[in-house]
Amino acid sequence: MKDLWKKISIRVLLLGMIVILSNYLYRYTTYEKDIAENSPLWLEFQNAVAEADVIYFSSSPNAAYSDIYDDDNRSISKMVDDDLNDLKVISVDTGAIHADIFKTLIRRIPESSPVNSVVVHLNYRSFGAGWMYSNLESSIQKQAVFYHDRPAIINRFLLGLNHYDVLSEKEGKRKMDHLWETEELPFEFPRNTVENWCKLDKWGGYGTPERTLADSYIKNFAFVLDEENPRIQDFDEIVELCNEKNLDLIFVLLPENLEQAEELVGKELIQLMTTNKNWLVDRYEGSGVTVIDNFSLLPDSSFLERDFPSEHYYDEGRQAIAQSIVNYFKQRN
Amino acid sequence: MLFDSLQFLIFLPLVIILYYLLPHKMRWVLLLVASYIFYGTWKAEFLILIAYSTIVDYVAARQMDRTELRIRKRIWLTISLLSNFGVLFIFKYFNFFIGRQDFFIDFVGQHPKVEWFTGVLEYGIPVGISFYTFQTVGYTIDVYRGKVKPEKNLGKFALFVSYFPQLVAGPIERYGHLRPQIFAHHKLNYESLSNGFRLILYGLFIKMVIADNIAPLIDPVYANPLAFDQATNILSVLLFSLQIYADFHGYSLIAIGVAKMMGVNLMDNFKAPYFAHSIQNFWSRWHISLSTWFRDYLYIPLGGNRMSYFRWVLNILIVFIVSGVWHGANFTFIIWGAIHGLLYLSEQIFTRHRKTEITGVRKAFGITKTFLLVNVAWLFFRSDTLSKAYLSLAKIIGFTPSAKTYQNIGHMENATSNQKVENVLNSSVTAQTELVFDPILIIPLLAFIVLELIIQKNRFDQVINKTSFTVRWLIYSCLIYFVMTMSGAEFYQFIYFQF
Numbered sequence: 001m002k003d004l005w006k007k008i009s010i011r012v013l014l015l016g017m018i019v020i021l022s023n024y025l026y027r028y029t030t031y032e033k034d035i036a037e038n039s040p041l042w043l044e045f046q047n048a049v050a051e052a053d054v055i056y057f058s059s060s061p062n063a064a065y066s067d068i069y070d071d072d073n074r075s076i077s078k079m080v081d082d083d084l085n086d087l088k089v090i091s092v093d094t095g096a097i098h099a100d101i102f103k104t105l106i107r108r109i110p111e112s113s114p115v116n117s118v119v120v121h122l123n124y125r126s127f128g129a130g131w132m133y134s135n136l137e138s139s140i141q142k143q144a145v146f147y148h149d150r151p152a153i154i155n156r157f158l159l160g161l162n163h164y165d166v167l168s169e170k171e172g173k174r175k176m177d178h179l180w181e182t183e184e185l186p187f188e189f190p191r192n193t194v195e196n197w198c199k200l201d202k203w204g205g206y207g208t209p210e211r212t213l214a215d216s217y218i219k220n221f222a223f224v225l226d227e228e229n230p231r232i233q234d235f236d237e238i239v240e241l242c243n244e245k246n247l248d249l250i251f252v253l254l255p256e257n258l259e260q261a262e263e264l265v266g267k268e269l270i271q272l273m274t275t276n277k278n279w280l281v282d283r284y285e286g287s288g289v290t291v292i293d294n295f296s297l298l299p300d301s302s303f304l305e306r307d308f309p310s311e312h313y314y315d316e317g318r319q320a321i322a323q324s325i326v327n328y329f330k331q332r333n
Numbered sequence: 334m335l336f337d338s339l340q341f342l343i344f345l346p347l348v349i350i351l352y353y354l355l356p357h358k359m360r361w362v363l364l365l366v367a368s369y370i371f372y373g374t375w376k377a378e379f380l381i382l383i384a385y386s387t388i389v390d391y392v393a394a395r396q397m398d399r400t401e402l403r404i405r406k407r408i409w410l411t412i413s414l415l416s417n418f419g420v421l422f423i424f425k426y427f428n429f430f431i432g433r434q435d436f437f438i439d440f441v442g443q444h445p446k447v448e449w450f451t452g453v454l455e456y457g458i459p460v461g462i463s464f465y466t467f468q469t470v471g472y473t474i475d476v477y478r479g480k481v482k483p484e485k486n487l488g489k490f491a492l493f494v495s496y497f498p499q500l501v502a503g504p505i506e507r508y509g510h511l512r513p514q515i516f517a518h519h520k521l522n523y524e525s526l527s528n529g530f531r532l533i534l535y536g537l538f539i540k541m542v543i544a545d546n547i548a549p550l551i552d553p554v555y556a557n558p559l560a561f562d563q564a565t566n567i568l569s570v571l572l573f574s575l576q577i578y579a580d581f582h583g584y585s586l587i588a589i590g591v592a593k594m595m596g597v598n599l600m601d602n603f604k605a606p607y608f609a610h611s612i613q614n615f616w617s618r619w620h621i622s623l624s625t626w627f628r629d630y631l632y633i634p635l636g637g638n639r640m641s642y643f644r645w646v647l648n649i650l651i652v653f654i655v656s657g658v659w660h661g662a663n664f665t666f667i668i669w670g671a672i673h674g675l676l677y678l679s680e681q682i683f684t685r686h687r688k689t690e691i692t693g694v695r696k697a698f699g700i701t702k703t704f705l706l707v708n709v710a711w712l713f714f715r716s717d718t719l720s721k722a723y724l725s726l727a728k729i730i731g732f733t734p735s736a737k738t739y740q741n742i743g744h745m746e747n748a749t750s751n752q753k754v755e756n757v758l759n760s761s762v763t764a765q766t767e768l769v770f771d772p773i774l775i776i777p778l779l780a781f782i783v784l785e786l787i788i789q790k791n792r793f794d795q796v797i798n799k800t801s802f803t804v805r806w807l808i809y810s811c812l813i814y815f816v817m818t819m820s821g822a823e824f825y826q827f828i829y830f831q832f
Contacts, residue, residue, distance in 0.1 A: 038822050
């Protein structure tokens with residue numbers, strides 16, 4: 001028995017050595033290529049922590065533009081950077097990412113980094129089931145495997161083992177439907193759940209563009225925010241992390257198309273959204289965070305997409321948001 | 334829990350350590366709990382189905398053993414078969430035979446049970462249902478035939494049904510082979526551990542590095558064959574044959590390796606199938622546990638080859654088509670089975686009574702011919718619909734089918750597939766048109782091909798056992814490096830889990 005354990009121990013040790021040597025080999029061969037292929041945001045982030053005074057975390061609203069109607073194609077963060085001569089603002093953004101990812105990245109800002117401020121987009125829609133269980137989530141989580149502080153080979157191995165939340169489209173839809181069906185809204189029937197609200201007659205039968213858009217507004221904006229919401233927990237952690245790291249944290253509440261929402265769905269939706277928004281602002285201002293409230297900043301004409309309620313803006317809209325951020329930094333300094 | 338997941342890589346050592354620490358009497362309880370945890374991590378609700386199969390077959394087998402009357406034995410066998418295949422039918426074939434995905438929609442709201450039922454069906458096909466159903470059915474038939482005595486302990490029988498190394502994708506074991514091994518007293522043994530480790534490592538290599546890197550490469554081609562040229566379509570068929578072999582053989586090796594670590598020898602499922610010199614030979618090397626199951630529990634009861642020539646032909650076709658249906662509720666699998674059946678028969682017409690060994694050039698010709706024919710059949714197996722299989726075939730042969738032909742295929746598939754066909758045609762305009770391949774992956778691919786050529790009909794653990802310590806560890810190092818740094822990054826379940 002003693003011989004057996006000796007034999008096993010030697011081999012376990014050998015395996016450990018193989019892994020350590022493999023890690024060195026991997027770091028100097030295909031690691032960079034793997035990051036570029038599977039986790040390009042990590043490269044952006046590394047560049048930002050090395051050079052920026054202000055890291056600007058966002059998803060697609062930062063850079064989305066109209067190549068037909070916009071004269072100025074710059075992202076919001078670039079506009080801010082151009083207007084603040086004494087601060088270097090670098091964005092870390094990609095489509096559909098959210099507070100969970102921002103939180104993981106903020107954790108990785110090293111002490112030696114020149115970064116002193118963190119701007120984070122507070123996107124109202126990201127708190128809803130439509131975003132949390134979207135089919136883009138698996139790909140976002142897959143990228144995040146490389147954001148963790150582990151040996152390179154371990155991160156790569158975990159990627160191969162698919163050690164991230166893999167949410168199939170079907171499973172995501174099931175979770176969404178479940179929430180829309182069961183979550184109680186603060187209204188009487190038929191506006192007591194998302195499902196019932198969507199069934200309510202409006203804008204002709206199912207399939208008309210207005211009806212489809214109105215239902216999208218309900219599905220993406222009608223929810224009750226509370227401390228149990230996973231995204232709230234992520235934002236809370238961001239606040240804690242920034243306090244620990246002594247970083248100035250600015251939440252930028254993005255504009256929503258309230259005009260269109262009211263026209264298509266009605267004032268109840270605006271009432272619910274405003275209640276949630278106020279709750280958010282109070283919560284984070286109460287925690288000492290600067291919240292730039294742009295929720296109702298833009299009119300319907302500033303919004304790019306006409307068939308889905310997104311936070312993509314024409315250049316004037318992006319400029320207005322950028323200006324609100326610039327104002328904050330100018331006042332601070 | 335998937336074999337290629339972190340959870341399993343933590344779960345397995347824990348189970349093995351506990352297995353050898355516990356007294357022999359308690360081990361089966363550990364394995365039973367571990368097996369239910371292993372399966373429950375997918376969808377705990379589906380444990381009810383396994384428990385149901387277990388109880389029904391336990392009771393049926395015990396009742397068959399208690400009675401001497403043939404008719405009563407038959408009744409209990411029928412109950413068992415109806416129960417097992419009934420569950421299989423509901424969860425796997427219901428939509429296919431009804432011909433509509435949304436059959437129950439019309440009834441929703443009329444009765445709460447309808448909504449409950451559609452909710453359950455919504456979860457999809459329970460992982461491995463065809464595998465454990467066949468294993469338990471095999472057991473009841475064996476008891477009926479008097480080949481084995483029924484298990485008296487319900488818990489122990491539950492372990493036979495749910496034994497985690499082979500629960501979700503086989504090998505489909507026989508009670509007479511597995512039962513004595515699971516409950517035997519195994520002492521901690523270095524050979525078992527090292528052979529198990531070797532099989533798991535090689536299995537992970539071929540699944541995670543070979544199969545999972547091929548899958549995303551060829552998926553776009555099968556999604557839209559018209560968007561790719563002839564050469565790419567041909568290459569995709571060849572690559573799929575490697576993918577499915579690496580995927581399923583990889584899974585089987587891990588299963589065998591895991592069981593081996595606990596002293597159990599599961600049956601081999603593959604023996605170099607692409608070196609088969611005939612279709613008959615192929616089926617003695619590919620998914621052996623399933624082909625022998627069909628032989629023993631379907632082909633022979635149908636009369637085998639001891640019938641008239643016409644009946645024998647019919648028996649062969651039935652077995653192959655049922656084998657196709659076993660794989661899934663889709664016409665593509667039926668055609669796949671039928672192709673194999675017809676190829677088998679066409680070979681048998683000439684060689685049925687010839688028993689001479691084939692060697693030399695004839696063997697080489699046979700291997701090439703068999704490989705190509707198997708690939709043509711794989712094309713149907715892999716395609717989502719018959720129309721896509723047809724489009725792939727058309728692209729490979731080099732002709733453009735007419736719109737009328739698409740429509741006819743559409744009608745064959747189901748009521749809504751005309752739309753599907755049109756979608757395929759429309760999407761071909763904008764799709765990608767070449768394979769995107771990372772050249773670095775040629776290294777593990779070549780390593781895989783060389784190793785397979787060396788291994789041939791043996792098994793990786795047996796071959797590596799004959800090499801020196803240095804060579805062995807050099808091979809381990811390469812495999813570990815490949816697995817840890819070159820595994821496919823996308824999530825792909827084992828292909829056979831869906832069956």
